[in-house]
Amino acid sequence: MTARRKIRLIHTSDTHLGDDWRGNRTEAAFARVIDSVQQLDAAALLVVGDVFDHARVPDRVLEFYLEQVARLDRPVITLPGNHDLYHQDSLYRREPFRHVPSNFHLLTRPAGETITLPELGLELWGRAMTEHTPEFRPLEGMPAASEANWLVALAHAHFHFPNDTESRSSPIWPTEVAEAPCHYLALGHWERHVNVSQGETAAWYSGSPLGSAPDFDHISVNLVDLDPLLGVTVRQAVLPLEGGVESGLIEAAAPAAREES
Numbered sequence: 363m364t365a366r367r368k369i370r371l372i373h374t375s376d377t378h379l380g381d382d383w384r385g386n387r388t389e390a391a392f393a394r395v396i397d398s399v400q401q402l403d404a405a406a407l408l409v410v411g412d413v414f415d416h417a418r419v420p421d422r423v424l425e426f427y428l429e430q431v432a433r434l435d436r437p438v439i440t441l442p443g444n445h446d447l448y449h450q451d452s453l454y455r456r457e458p459f460r461h462v463p464s465n466f467h468l469l470t471r472p473a474g475e476t477i478t479l480p481e482l483g484l485e486l487w488g489r490a491m492t493e494h495t496p497e498f499r500p501l502e503g504m505p506a507a508s509e510a511n512w513l514v515a516l517a518h519a520h521f522h523f524p525n526d527t528e529s530r531s532s533p534i535w536p537t538e539v540a541e542a543p544c545h546y547l548a549l550g551h552w553e554r555h556v557n558v559s560q561g562e563t564a565a566w567y568s569g570s571p572l573g574s575a576p577d578f579d580h581i582s583v584n585l586v587d588l589d590p591l592l593g594v595t596v597r598q599a600v601l602p603l604e605g606g607v608e609s610g611l612i613e614a615a616a617p618a619a620r621e622e623s
């Protein structure tokens with residue numbers, strides 16, 4: 363039997379901080395995502411790309427992100443996306459990122475890298491995107507899971523349903539997802555909360571905190587439970603946008619049916 367331990371994660375993406383059009387709503391939404399990690403007692407937070415809206419967001423916005431991360435005493439794993447690419451002029455190379463809180467982790471290797479959190483029995487793998495092109499394959503090179511740890515992969519990617527034959531940048535395919543060795547595939551790039559699980563692989567988009575919520579007064583995140591007996595359970599947790607730390611989870615929907623494919 364497995365030695366893996368039960369853990370809970372919060373998964374978000376596409377927070378688009380510094381988005382002028384939505385003003386500080388994106389910032390308020392991200393602060394609530396941080397609150398949700400404590401409220402739902404998750405062990406770590408995954409932020410799967412398009413954290414920032416564009417490469418020229420002011421330093422103030424980068425500092426805001428790091429200040430929010432520093433509110434938690436648990437790991438926050440960040441993957442760059444196509445709006446916040448990890449190239450030579452990446453915003454992740456700017457001054458604010460020279461002084462990061464100790465719980466901040468950034469996946470920066472284009473060929474992929476694993477961050478191991480031994481205290482949680484958790485390995486997190488992902489490829490940093492340097493160019494958003496059809497040639498970039500976000501799942502390529504994913505390692506096998508170890509005996510003792512959970513393997514969670516992060517990918518900022520476009521999932522091709524079988525009838526979607528368009529050529530898109532950063533593509534992933536049903537067979538690729540089914541064959542992926544991870545226990546959970548945390549996806550970003552889509553605004554909506556979508557289940558794209560294939561075969562034995564649980565794979566979900568969280569959607570953006572605001573874009574996946576049922577209305578403008580709420581945010582949503584993916585609540586991911588990894589359990590050695592029950593396997594992987596993913597629910598959409600919906601929380602009020604206003605209300606502070608004391609306002610709880612208002613809804614944790616039953617696992618949604620898989621989309622027809």
Ligand SMILES: [Mn+2]
Pocket residue numbers: 411412443444445518550551552
């Ligand atoms: Mn994107």
